[in-house]
Amino acid sequence: MHTRVQGTFEGVDSLQDVPLAAHRYLVGQSVSPEVVISPSPELTSINWKGLKVEFRVANRKDRSSVTMAFAGIAETGTLVMVSSKQSPINHHFLPEFNIAVLKQSKLVDCMENLWPLIGEHPRTINLITGPSKTADIEQTIVYGAHGPRALHVILVRSTC
Amino acid sequence: MQVQSKNFRKTAKKALLDADLRVAMGRAEGGFVDTRKLVVEELDNFQEYREFARDTKNHVLAHLDYYLTKFESNVQASGGQVHWASNGEEVNRIVVDICKRPEIKKITKGKSMVSEEFALNAGLEAADFQVIETDLGEYIIQLANETPSHIIAPAVHKTKQAVTDLFDEYHREAGYPRVVERLDIVNQARQVLRDHFCTADVGITGGNFLIADTGSIALITNEGNGDLTANLPKIHIVVTSIEKVIPDMQALGGFLRLLGRSATGQIMSVYTTLFNGPKRIDDLDGPEEFHVVLVDNGRSEILGTQFQDILRCIKCGACMNHCPVYTNIGGHAYGWVYPGPMGSVLTPLMVGQKNAPDLPYACTLNGRCKTVCPVMIPLPDLLRKHRNNLVEMGESKRFQRWGMWVWAQVARNPRLYFLMTSLYVRKLNVLARLLLVFRRGSFKHIPMLGAWTSTRDFPVPSTATFQGQWKKRKRSE
Ligand code: SF4
Numbered sequence: 012m013h014t015r016v017q018g019t020f021e022g023v024d025s026l027q028d029v030p031l032a033a034h035r036y037l038v039g040q041s042v043s044p045e046v047v048i049s050p051s052p053e054l055t056s057i058n059w060k061g062l063k064v065e066f067r068v069a070n071r072k073d074r075s076s077v078t079m080a081f082a083g084i085a086e087t088g089t090l091v092m093v094s095s096k097q098s099p100i101n102h103h104f105l106p107e108f109n110i111a112v113l114k115q116s117k118l119v120d121c122m123e124n125l126w127p128l129i130g131e132h133p134r135t136i137n138l139i140t141g142p143s144k145t146a147d148i149e150q151t152i153v154y155g156a157h158g159p160r161a162l163h164v165i166l167v168r169s170t171c
Numbered sequence: 172m173q174v175q176s177k178n179f180r181k182t183a184k185k186a187l188l189d190a191d192l193r194v195a196m197g198r199a200e201g202g203f204v205d206t207r208k209l210v211v212e213e214l215d216n217f218q219e220y221r222e223f224a225r226d227t228k229n230h231v232l233a234h235l236d237y238y239l240t241k242f243e244s245n246v247q248a249s250g251g252q253v254h255w256a257s258n259g260e261e262v263n264r265i266v267v268d269i270c271k272r273p274e275i276k277k278i279t280k281g282k283s284m285v286s287e288e289f290a291l292n293a294g295l296e297a298a299d300f301q302v303i304e305t306d307l308g309e310y311i312i313q314l315a316n317e318t319p320s321h322i323i324a325p326a327v328h329k330t331k332q333a334v335t336d337l338f339d340e341y342h343r344e345a346g347y348p349r350v351v352e353r354l355d356i357v358n359q360a361r362q363v364l365r366d367h368f369c370t371a372d373v374g375i376t377g378g379n380f381l382i383a384d385t386g387s388i389a390l391i392t393n394e395g396n397g398d399l400t401a402n403l404p405k406i407h408i409v410v411t412s413i414e415k416v417i418p419d420m421q422a423l424g425g426f427l428r429l430l431g432r433s434a435t436g437q438i439m440s441v442y443t444t445l446f447n448g449p450k451r452i453d454d455l456d457g458p459e460e461f462h463v464v465l466v467d468n469g470r471s472e473i474l475g476t477q478f479q480d481i482l483r484c485i486k487c488g489a490c491m492n493h494c495p496v497y498t499n500i501g502g503h504a505y506g507w508v509y510p511g512p513m514g515s516v517l518t519p520l521m522v523g524q525k526n527a528p529d530l531p532y533a534c535t536l537n538g539r540c541k542t543v544c545p546v547m548i549p550l551p552d553l554l555r556k557h558r559n560n561l562v563e564m565g566e567s568k569r570f571q572r573w574g575m576w577v578w579a580q581v582a583r584n585p586r587l588y589f590l591m592t593s594l595y596v597r598k599l600n601v602l603a604r605l606l607l608v609f610r611r612g613s614f615k616h617i618p619m620l621g622a623w624t625s626t627r628d629f630p631v632p633s634t635a636t637f638q639g640q641w642k643k644r645k646r647s648e
Contacts, residue, residue: 158395
């Protein structure tokens with residue numbers, strides 16, 4: 012589903028494989044491997060060798076970000092992002108390239124099964140389905156309107 | 172926004188003769204309709220969701236005070252502030268009051284049709300704020316000093332060429348080149364608007380659904396401008412209307428399945444965001460203040476009337492995309508914020524029937540809008556009710572009433588009806604032959620039907636009426 016909504020996608024075996032996959036993706040897009048990363052424990056604990064990384068809030072100069080998805084919705088290929096001190100909101104919108112890490116164990120089949128997992132609402136819950144786009148010029152789709160031009164999902168198969 | 176709906180006949184005629192508009196509408200036509208059809212057919216129980224949405228909205232409208240109060244207390248519980256506005260002036264005052272601080276100069280704005288009802292931008296500009304629309308379509312029409320012509324594609328009436336010229340005029344001074352290709356146009360808007368996003372002091376967005384149970388606002392966009400507007404500035408203000416409340420998160424899924432499909436033919440729009448209060452104490456980003464302005468502006472007066480069904484509308488735009496009148500004349504001809512079938516029902520209710528007497532007649536009663544409406548609003552029936560009321564109020568033209576009376580007399584008498592109709596078609600045929608006014612089987616001009624034939628041809632009828640042909644066929648059987 013995620014590829015149908017114009018996102019790209021790859022699977023890796025464990026969290027430790029994420030840096031290599033991210034590096035490969037960015038180089039493939041001709042973007043330098045510098046990323047701003049959401050300070051979630053899963054992401055801060057990885058060895059990001061080969062990439063220049065910073066754990067802080069994204070600003071407009073950052074070209075690429077790595078984020079940790081709270082969950083994924085299979086029905087629509089949607090990423091679920093829940094804001095917190097570990098997951099700043101701007102990472103999903105300011106950079107041109109957004110790489111989202113999603114654990115397979117966090118997939119739900121539909122939205123109805125997502126809400127019970129969230130509990131008390133944070134400032135934002137972002138349901139993101141593909142990269143930013145617009146059809147405001149003669150109803151023809153162009154990607155990268157205001158948000159990311161490209162959205163790459165790295166699905167982590169292991170449970171730990 | 173000023174009401175121009177009284178001039179519908181004139182503006183519709185002008186629209187039909189506008190070559191640029193025909194090009195733009197021609198390019199857009201069909202796109203929405205085809206993609207919607209595909210994704211709707213894919214969902215087995217689309218009809219069940221429609222019924223669910225209809226029933227849920229009916230339930231909420233019947234208990235609107237309960238759900239709104241619940242919503243209010245939950246917004247407050249999450250640290251937000253709720254403001255009630257009974258009309259447009261109040262909204263403008265409330266928003267200006269929130270923004271009146273020495274450090275606040277620039278306001279970015281995500282698309283909000285509600286705020287078009289009372290020209291919020293003009294109100295803010297009059298109070299010396301700089302207001303920048305950030306949805307690409309809205310930004311284009313803001314530069315052009317126009318109003319939206321479609322509720323989800325506000326610049327659908329603009330050709331690419333027109334946007335090129337507009338950007339050239341407004342961006343050249345800042346050193347931007349003239350852009351012709353679609354991708355370059357979008358990129359340039361992205362760059363220009365980025366500066367505004369990052370320097371705005373206040374962000375104003377609309378809201379698609381208000382969730383009573385959690386005090387959340389659901390905002391749906393494809394561009395991502397709504398989120399940049401809502402999260403970068405220090406203050407986030409949501410301006411939205413009271414009928415958008417739904418009970419809980421479980422109901423939201425059903426509505427989302429309908430909305431994306433009906434609006435743009437997407438299984439899900441790109442960004443669906445739930446906003447709850449301001450940033451939390453240890454959050455790394457997000458606004459420090461969160462305000463929700465709940466706008467009535469005439470809606471509560473529609474509650475409990477024969478037009479209540481229109482309050483179920485989730486502003487998807489499907490009815491206008493499928494309307495032969497809208498797709499020919501575009502949105503501006505309707506003269507106020509909401510065009511197409513839902514606009515023809517809503518506008519007279521909100522601005523007064525006398526100020527929009529022709530809108531209920533801007534309909535062929537073909538019924539497509541009713542068939543596609545995700546919340547099952549019986550739009551043609553509501554338009555017929557408007558027509559009834561207009562006649563009862565004596566607002567219809569004497570010529571119309573007289574014509575109806577004659578028609579009723581004739582139609583009540585089958586023999587007379589048969590005689591008159593066969594005479595009329597024969598006369599038309601003879602006339603056509605005599606005057607040689609028809610080409611390729613159509614009339615270019617018919618006396619007394621000039622309003623029809625000035626913009627389209629009328630097919631030459633067969634020499635026999637339907638009843639005549641029917642009888643003949645029966646006999647030969
Ligand atoms: S009336 Fe129905 S079809 Fe038209 S915009 Fe509203 S919800 Fe959509």
